[in-house]
Amino acid sequence: MFKVKIPSVFFHFIFLITGFFLASLFAKEKKMNQKIIKTDEEWKQILSPPVYQILRKKGTERAFTGKYYNHKEKGVYICAGCGNELFHSSAKFDSGTGWPSFYQPIAEDRIETETDRSFFMIRTEVHCARCGGHLGHVFPDGPLPTGLRYCINSLSLDFRKETNDK
Ligand SMILES: [Zn+2]
Numbered sequence: 001m002f003k004v005k006i007p008s009v010f011f012h013f014i015f016l017i018t019g020f021f022l023a024s025l026f027a028k029e030k031k032m033n034q035k036i037i038k039t040d041e042e043w044k045q046i047l048s049p050p051v052y053q054i055l056r057k058k059g060t061e062r063a064f065t066g067k068y069y070n071h072k073e074k075g076v077y078i079c080a081g082c083g084n085e086l087f088h089s090s091a092k093f094d095s096g097t098g099w100p101s102f103y104q105p106i107a108e109d110r111i112e113t114e115t116d117r118s119f120f121m122i123r124t125e126v127h128c129a130r131c132g133g134h135l136g137h138v139f140p141d142g143p144l145p146t147g148l149r150y151c152i153n154s155l156s157l158d159f160r161k162e163t164n165d166k
Pocket residue numbers: 079080081082083084128129130131132133
């Protein structure tokens with residue numbers, strides 16, 4: 001009787017531990033994808049005026065003025081509003097437009113797009129999927145493999161340099 005009981009308790013214990021482990025993993029994943037919602041006033045307090053103008057008011061920096069259009073270091077470009085990892089330097093290319101250009105985001109779910117009909121044009125606006133911050137536009141004239149050109153404002157990005165040489 002005693003001999004039978006010990007293994008059953010043991011398996012219950014393993015089952016519980018596994019359950020907790022999976023639940024914590026799931027919670028972490030959920031947190032990563034959680035939307036960041038702030039009022040306009042809150043964003044105004046956190047962001048510098050030029051960054052606020054781009055991210056929250058859908059502004060566009062002048063071509064060839066941003067800090068990243070000619071930036072060639074290896075690393076990850078993150079959202080200046082919320083730190084969401086958006087583009088890897090390996091997907092960056094020189095489009096000659098004066099804005100940092102990428103042919104794909106790090107993952108499809110990092111960004112969202114929307115039709116933009118301002119300035120008598122129909123363009124596709126790109127924003128951060130986590131905080132909704134305006135990043136730039138995407139055009140169908142990029143290089144392979146995607147044929148897309150994500151034309152992004154430097155001001156909407158921060159850069160995290162890759163430290164190892166992988
Ligand atoms: Zn963001």
